Amino acid sequence: MKVTKIALILGLASTLPNLVNAATLEQVMKKGVLNCGVSTGIPGFSATDSKGVWKGIDVDFCRSVAAAVLGDASKVKYIPLTAKERFTALQSGEIDLLSRASTWTATRDTSLGLNFAGVNYYDGQGFLVNKDLGVTSAKELDGASFCIQAGTTTELNLTDYFKSNNMEYKAVTFDTSGQTIDAFKKGRCDAVTSDASQLYGLRIKLDDPKSAVVLPDIISKEPLGPVVRQGDDEWFNVVRWSLFATLEAEELGVTASNVDKQLKSANPSIKRLLGVSGKAGENLGLKSDWAYQIVKQVGNYEEMFENNVGKNSPLNIDRGLNNLWNKGGLMYAMPIR
Amino acid sequence: MAVYTMKEAKPAPSTSKGLVFWLRENLFSTIPNTLLTLLGIYFIYTTIPPLLDWMIFDATWSGTKEEVVKEGARWIFIIEKFDQFMYGFYPEALHWRPNLVAIISIIFVFFIPRLSSIKIKFVSMLLYPVVCFILIRGGLGLEVVGTEKWGGLMLTILVAAVGIIASFPIGILLALGRQSDNMPIVKTLCVGFIEFIRGVPLITILFMASVVLPLFFSDGIEFDKLLRALIGITLFQAAYIAEVIRGGLQAIPKGQYEASESLGLSYWQGMILIILPQALKISIPNLVGSFISLFKDTTLVLIIGLFDILAMVTLTNSDTSWLGFEIEGYVFVTLIYWVFCFSMSQYSRVIERRYNTDH
Numbered sequence: 001m002k003v004t005k006i007a008l009i010l011g012l013a014s015t016l017p018n019l020v021n022a023a024t025l026e027q028v029m030k031k032g033v034l035n036c037g038v039s040t041g042i043p044g045f046s047a048t049d050s051k052g053v054w055k056g057i058d059v060d061f062c063r064s065v066a067a068a069v070l071g072d073a074s075k076v077k078y079i080p081l082t083a084k085e086r087f088t089a090l091q092s093g094e095i096d097l098l099s100r101a102s103t104w105t106a107t108r109d110t111s112l113g114l115n116f117a118g119v120n121y122y123d124g125q126g127f128l129v130n131k132d133l134g135v136t137s138a139k140e141l142d143g144a145s146f147c148i149q150a151g152t153t154t155e156l157n158l159t160d161y162f163k164s165n166n167m168e169y170k171a172v173t174f175d176t177s178g179q180t181i182d183a184f185k186k187g188r189c190d191a192v193t194s195d196a197s198q199l200y201g202l203r204i205k206l207d208d209p210k211s212a213v214v215l216p217d218i219i220s221k222e223p224l225g226p227v228v229r230q231g232d233d234e235w236f237n238v239v240r241w242s243l244f245a246t247l248e249a250e251e252l253g254v255t256a257s258n259v260d261k262q263l264k265s266a267n268p269s270i271k272r273l274l275g276v277s278g279k280a281g282e283n284l285g286l287k288s289d290w291a292y293q294i295v296k297q298v299g300n301y302e303e304m305f306e307n308n309v310g311k312n313s314p315l316n317i318d319r320g321l322n323n324l325w326n327k328g329g330l331m332y333a334m335p336i337r
Numbered sequence: 338m339a340v341y342t343m344k345e346a347k348p349a350p351s352t353s354k355g356l357v358f359w360l361r362e363n364l365f366s367t368i369p370n371t372l373l374t375l376l377g378i379y380f381i382y383t384t385i386p387p388l389l390d391w392m393i394f395d396a397t398w399s400g401t402k403e404e405v406v407k408e409g410a411r412w413i414f415i416i417e418k419f420d421q422f423m424y425g426f427y428p429e430a431l432h433w434r435p436n437l438v439a440i441i442s443i444i445f446v447f448f449i450p451r452l453s454s455i456k457i458k459f460v461s462m463l464l465y466p467v468v469c470f471i472l473i474r475g476g477l478g479l480e481v482v483g484t485e486k487w488g489g490l491m492l493t494i495l496v497a498a499v500g501i502i503a504s505f506p507i508g509i510l511l512a513l514g515r516q517s518d519n520m521p522i523v524k525t526l527c528v529g530f531i532e533f534i535r536g537v538p539l540i541t542i543l544f545m546a547s548v549v550l551p552l553f554f555s556d557g558i559e560f561d562k563l564l565r566a567l568i569g570i571t572l573f574q575a576a577y578i579a580e581v582i583r584g585g586l587q588a589i590p591k592g593q594y595e596a597s598e599s600l601g602l603s604y605w606q607g608m609i610l611i612i613l614p615q616a617l618k619i620s621i622p623n624l625v626g627s628f629i630s631l632f633k634d635t636t637l638v639l640i641i642g643l644f645d646i647l648a649m650v651t652l653t654n655s656d657t658s659w660l661g662f663e664i665e666g667y668v669f670v671t672l673i674y675w676v677f678c679f680s681m682s683q684y685s686r687v688i689e690r691r692y693n694t695d696h
Contacts, residue, residue, distance in 0.1 A: 040642055041655030049656055052426040079485060080652075083550050092551035094562075124658050178663050197507045205661030321368045 024096050024228070025069065025237035025285055037095035040080045042073055044309035044317070045121075054078045054111040057308040058099040061120055061243070063298045065097055068242045068290040073297035087112050090229060097239060098227040101197075103234045108227075117223040117239040120301075121319040122330050125157050126196035126220035128203060131211055132186045133190060138217035145170040147180045156221040158193055181205050184212075195222055200315040202306040218321075238284055245291040247333035248273050249300035251324055256299040259292060272336050280336050291336075301331065318326035356484015391611045392668070402659065414662035415669050418653040422669070423646050426600050431480065434472045442498075443469065446684070466502065477497035483565040484609070488644035490673060496570060496635040496645065502573040508578025513608065515579065516586055534576035539637055542569040542642070547641035552664050566638050575626050586612065600605070602681075619694050625685035646670055 019201045028034050038058055040045035046056040063073035080097050090098045091113055101123075102108070104116040122152050127146075130133050138161075150156050150173040172189050181202040186193045192202060198212045206215045226243065238327055249255070252270050255261045262270050272278035274295075275288035282288060298304065309317045325330025364374040395409025402413065424432055433572055452458050473495070477480035487495065512521075525587060535543070543657035546569040548564060560671065594660055597607030617624075639648035650666035653659065 039655075040639070040644070040648065041652040043655045043657050043660060047655035047657070048426070048652060049658070050421070051429075052421055055656075077483075077485065080641050080644065082640055084640070085642060088552065094551055094552070126534065197663075201655075201657070201660055204657075215427045308657075314660070 007299050012308070025238055028069055028235075033077050034062065034066040034069065034097065035077050035079055035095045036065070037089050037098040037100055038062065039085055039100045040082055041103055042198075043287075044197065044313060044315045046078075046080075046099070047182050047202065055308065057121060057304050058101060058226075060298050060304040061246075062097065062309060064246055064294045064304075065226075065239055065242045067088045067293040067297045068183060068245070068272045069238060071289075071293050073293070082151040087114060090114060090227060093229075093255050096228075096235070098254055100136040101224045102247045104223045104225050113230045114227050115230045116234055117226045117228055117236055118243040119223040119330075120243055121197065121224040122281075123197050123222035123224050124321070125154060125193060125197050125220040126199055127183070127193075127215045127221070128155055128199040128212055129190060129215060132262070133214055137216065138219065139165065139167075141191060142167040143169070144187075144190040147172050147173055147174060147183045147192045149174060149177055149180055149194065152194075153220075154194055177202060178205075197309065197315075197317060200309070200317045204314055216320075234285060238286065240279075241284055241336075242290075242294060244333040244336065245294050246298075246301040246304065248329050248336055249291065250302040251326070251333065254295055254300060256295055256303060258328055259295045263292070268315050269336070276335065291292065340496060403615045410665050410668065411662060412665060414653075414659060414665050417659065418649075421489060422649050422655055423489045423648055425649070426481075426486040427482060427488070427491065428486070431482060433478070433577065437467045438472050443466070443471075450688075455618050459652050476685060483514055483560050487563065488597075489649050490646045492638075493632075493645040493647075494677075495636050497628075497632040498640060499567050500570045500631050500635070502660060503567075504574035506573065507575035509582055509613070511575060511579035512582040512586060515583055531576045531579050534565050535580070539570070539573050539634055540574050540640060543637055543641050544567070562641065564645060566643060570635070570638075574627070574631050578624065581620050581623045581627055582616060584623065585616035585618075587617055607615075618694075621685060621689050621692070629681050632678060632681065633674065646673060 012036065033044065036059075038054065038056075041047045042056070043060075044056055046054060048053050048056045059078070062076045062078070063165060066076045067073040072168055079089065081089050081095075081098075081100060086098055086100050086102065087108070089095050098114075099120075101121070102116075103123075104119065108114060127138050127141065128142075136142060144160060146169055148158065148171055153254055155171060155173070158169065158171065170189075172183060173185060177194065177198065178196070180192055183189060184202075185206060194202070196218060203209050203212055203214065226237050226239055248269075249259075252262075252267065252273060254273065259274070263276060265316060266275075268277070270276075272280060274292045275281050275290065280288075281290045284290065287293075299307070305319065306312045306324060309315045311318065317326075317328060321330050323331060325332040365371045378396045385593040386571050388652050390409065397409060397411045397413055399416075403410075418580065420429065424435055424451055427435060443591060445461070449458060449461060452461075462680075471477055473480065473482070475485070511527045511531055515531065517524055543566055545566040551560065551567060573638070593611060594607070600607075602610065636645055636647040638645050639651075644652060647663070650663060650670055654661070654666060
């Protein structure tokens with residue numbers, strides 16, 4: 001019986017290739033809920049609070065898409081996924097959208113049948129050092145010892161960086177990020193290196209978080225963004241423009257608290273964003289107030305950033321590269337018109 | 338007439354009783370023993386008091402995160418996140434449902450074996466899983482709670498219980514199948530299944546179930562992730578149970594098989610009335626050992642994104658307001674695991690005694 005079942009499954013798989021590509025937007029609207037893949041716990045990106053409610057910048061992006069498509073940011077079903085299963089879950093149709101701090105790379109974008117819809121966080125490998133060390137730049141770390149997590153690309157990047165700068169280093173590797181920061185606490189290394197967004201989380205675990213600083217140098221590119229299935233351009237557009245809408249809202253100064261007032265704004269860009277004029281929503285296959293719902297229910301990009309990882313959160317991460325293009329960052333939304 | 342007077346009893350030789358004797362006999366009998374004893378005392382002295390200090394005397398039991406003492410355990414973290422450790426994301430207003438299931442289960446475990454009526458026993462055994470399932474998942478007028486909301490200790494127990502209960506009958510059938518020399522096809526299938534499953538780690542099976550299997554299904558078929566994991570775990574456990582029971586079957590003397598045949602009993606009658614009761618009885622210690630290891634193996638579901646109680650440590654430590662409480666989380670989970678595994682092994686001894694028919 002088992003054999004016939006497996007044969008049946010294999011048969012099904014060969015006769016029905018990728019039925020999954022069918023219109024995701026339509027399906028989400030029909031189901032009335034967005035299946036959003038998140039992490040199993042990354043501080044500031046996706047994690048639960050004491051009440052079991054999902055919070056984080058990636059979670060807020062799920063909510064934005066739900067607000068745009070369904071008009072209700074709470075209609076999200078969060079599917080926690082480990083790093084290994086995240087792309088399969090998207091390929092198989094278990095989730096409609098993957099918002100799980102995934103780095104946009106050529107391999108992933110081209111060989112997995114997936115598309116990255118944009119970047120909602122520019123991350124990169126950085127360094128956490130003790131203030132007592134008196135170091136202000138990574139270039140001064142010649143001969144230092146580093147606590148790193150084994151089996152990640154972190155070590156590779158570190159080697160490359162030090163080789164290209166003709167410097168020496170000593171690596172002390174650990175299994176988990178918890179062990180890494182413990183070792184740093186006990187003085188077994190001069191610095192910890194990991195993705196900058198994680199370093200801020202690790203810093204809080206120190207007895208005195210103010211005793212250590214994250215250096216401004218970033219030695220690798222880790223653009224994190226939402227992912228959708230390839231071949232469903234309609235859905236891809238919805239996800240991409242939901243992201244742009246949050247950035248556009250920040251640029252235009254539209255926030256969750258003033259969005260109702262802004263509806264009466266004379267600024268044509270704001271009018272088009274909030275659906276007072278233009279056909280942006282209609283062309284996406286959404287209601288005209290799609291972006292209004294995002295800003296009203298979730299907020300603009302600045303609010304998402306500051307509440308989850310920035311000033312208003314314990315992580316206190318600087319905007320840095322994630323600032324708007326006209327404020328020295330890389331965040332640039334295509335115009336809505 | 339000589340009167341018999343009882344002689345006064347002599348006191349026991351002073352060296353053969355009492356604390357001093359016991360100490361000398363058991364702890365300081367030889368020089369190596371003395372050294373080991375001293376070493377042991379030193380070890381206890383250096384570990385236990387600091388541990389107690391950390392866990393109890395210097396620990397923080399209440400207050401806010403900001404005013405904790407860093408030297409001791411900060412149990413306020415566990416108190417704050419207690420609901421998540423127990424129920425995962427199960428809606429707070431409905432916590433009574435898993436609680437009720439827990440109470441029913443305790444009653445079931447302790448009172449069902451005492452019932453004399455086989456009929457009531459049988460009916461309640463069939464009803465029990467159905468009632469529990471409806472209570473936890475909902476339906477029949479109760480609000481439905483999707484499996485993605487199940488987690489914590491509740492999920493750990495559920496996965497272990499389903500694994501244990503469902504794998505047991507399958508295991509018995511596999512063991513009998515492997516023993517049946519007169520049915521070569523059945524035997525080959527059983528041997529093949531058992532050896533295949535035992536040749537793969539549980540992690541592989543779970544990965545197959547969570548990552549590979551969905552690729553075969555078209556979009557219309559939604560196959561619950563927890564269900565997939567449960568099927569994987571049940572099949573895995575069944576293979577091990579089969580081998581444990583086969584060990585029991587082989588220990589039954591051939592005379593017993595022949596006796597059941599000469600009584601005119603059919604194969605199944607002989608098995609159910611004569612062979613299996615004896616075989617299962619001698620398999621109890623190994624069965625429970627296998628169940629305990631399954632209980633601990635359930636933590637592997639965390640690699641497919643299900644939040645059992647151990648995975649909850651990581652998740653609750655990702656809350657930006659509560660970073661850096663891993664140690665408290667792991668110690669708490671360790672204690673819970675120990676309590677459950679120890680209770681299981683004690684329960685096994687109770688059952689062993691109850692079914693002990695040695696003369």
